[in-house]
Amino acid sequence: MATDLPTLSDRTRRILATLVREHIETGEPVASQALVRRGGFGLSSATIRNILVQLEDLGYLRQPHTSAGRVPTDLGYRSYVDQLLRRPRISRSAALAEALVLEQIASLPDADAETVLSSIPHMLAQASHAVAFALMPESVTAAFERIEFVPLGGSRILVIVVARASQVTHKVVDLEAEFSASELDQAAGYLNTEFSGLPLADVRQAILERLSHERVRYDRIMARALRLARASFDSVVTSRPLFVEGASSLVDEVSEPYSGITLSALATLVRMIEEKHRLVQLLTEYIDGPGLMVVIGSEHPDPTLRQFSLVASTYSDGDVTGTVGLIGPLRMKYSRAIPMVDHVAGTVSRLLSHGVRPPHPADS
Numbered sequence: 498m499a500t501d502l503p504t505l506s507d508r509t510r511r512i513l514a515t516l517v518r519e520h521i522e523t524g525e526p527v528a529s530q531a532l533v534r535r536g537g538f539g540l541s542s543a544t545i546r547n548i549l550v551q552l553e554d555l556g557y558l559r560q561p562h563t564s565a566g567r568v569p570t571d572l573g574y575r576s577y578v579d580q581l582l583r584r585p586r587i588s589r590s591a592a593l594a595e596a597l598v599l600e601q602i603a604s605l606p607d608a609d610a611e612t613v614l615s616s617i618p619h620m621l622a623q624a625s626h627a628v629a630f631a632l633m634p635e636s637v638t639a640a641f642e643r644i645e646f647v648p649l650g651g652s653r654i655l656v657i658v659v660a661r662a663s664q665v666t667h668k669v670v671d672l673e674a675e676f677s678a679s680e681l682d683q684a685a686g687y688l689n690t691e692f693s694g695l696p697l698a699d700v701r702q703a704i705l706e707r708l709s710h711e712r713v714r715y716d717r718i719m720a721r722a723l724r725l726a727r728a729s730f731d732s733v734v735t736s737r738p739l740f741v742e743g744a745s746s747l748v749d750e751v752s753e754p755y756s757g758i759t760l761s762a763l764a765t766l767v768r769m770i771e772e773k774h775r776l777v778q779l780l781t782e783y784i785d786g787p788g789l790m791v792v793i794g795s796e797h798p799d800p801t802l803r804q805f806s807l808v809a810s811t812y813s814d815g816d817v818t819g820t821v822g823l824i825g826p827l828r829m830k831y832s833r834a835i836p837m838v839d840h841v842a843g844t845v846s847r848l849l850s851h852g853v854r855p856p857h858p859a860d861s
Contacts, residue, residue: 502579503555508548511536512536513558513569516558516567518577519531521831524753524828526561529543557570557572571796581835582791582835593624611738617841618630627746627824627829628744629741629821630824633737633740633819640697641660641693644658644659653671654672655668656725656728658730680721684721684722685722707723741776747763750763762805766802766805780809784809789810791807806824806831807823808834809838810838810841810843811842812842812849819845
């Protein structure tokens with residue numbers, strides 16, 4: 498999410514970037530003397546101090562105390578991130594992240610898309626010490642592959658809907674009427690023959706239309722199948738699983754003097770993670786197109802997240818699209834987080850496009 502920034506000279510941008518990196522590393526305000534030591538600019542401390550005053554006047558920096566050094570504002574972080582985005586490179590940590598994803602997935606016995614996506618936040622959270630998430634594609638756009646009905650006893654049935662790219666959704670429904678295993682198999686066979694290959698949303702609409710047809714009343718198998726499908730698809734096509742991990746890693750940030758994260762903001766984020774649907778709604782609003790995005794502090798439309806930064810990237814199997822990413826402090830290690838998230842998203846896209854299952858190292 499780029500912003501129109503005041504024009505800076507190359508030298509001033511380098512000084513600002515060095516200050517941001519130093520603050521990210523130390524968590525402390527950065528003085529001009531530190532930039533003289535670290536930057537290699539060939540400038541005196543007084544010259545750099547004047548440049549910092551100019552950057553403060555332009556809104557890139559702030560000075561917490563009169564005698565202290567300076568820390569980046571949201572605008573300062575944005576300038577730094579935009580420079581990183583203009584010089585994309587695969588970092589060592591990003592390459593390691595891809596290797597970890599492949600290793601984790603290769604160790605899974607039967608990896609479908611949901612299994613793959615559910616494993617990624619744990620790895621990203623460990624590597625980044627931030628909240629990591631993986632948002633499954635919106636299922637209404639996924640192509641229906643098949644449906645299965647498993648009797649659980651009485652009138653309860655487990656419905657398994659499989660969409661393209663091995664996207665699997667499970668739901669238990671109570672039909673208030675008992676069906677035999679053979680009746681359920683007949684119903685599944687009818688639905689799979691009639692609707693396989695259609696988007697899930699179109700399948701639901703076709704089911705509703707067919708239920709209104711007069712001839713359904715005289716075809717017992719068709720009527721049973723359509724009633725089962727209607728009960729199954731009502732919630733399946735609106736579900737969008739979100740996997741999240743790592744909220745506890747932000748607890749330490751609250752005690753950091755310049756993290757910008759208050760206890761109440763962290764508590765609000767944790768509640769959003771627990772409720773999930775609120776976070777899904779926010780992420781869906783943010784991710785309005787393919788590719789990588791970074792949202793910093795005050796750039797968030799929702800005030801709830803203005804003490805955090807978000808790094809996210811979309812993945813796709815060529816048909817449906819989801820998102821992986823991180824939510825962390827403004828003082829996030831962007832140089833590590835950005836390529837790592839983007840590279841993991843690319844890895845997921847390749848795996849989904851090739852049927853999820855990568856070759857096991859032992860097989861090569």
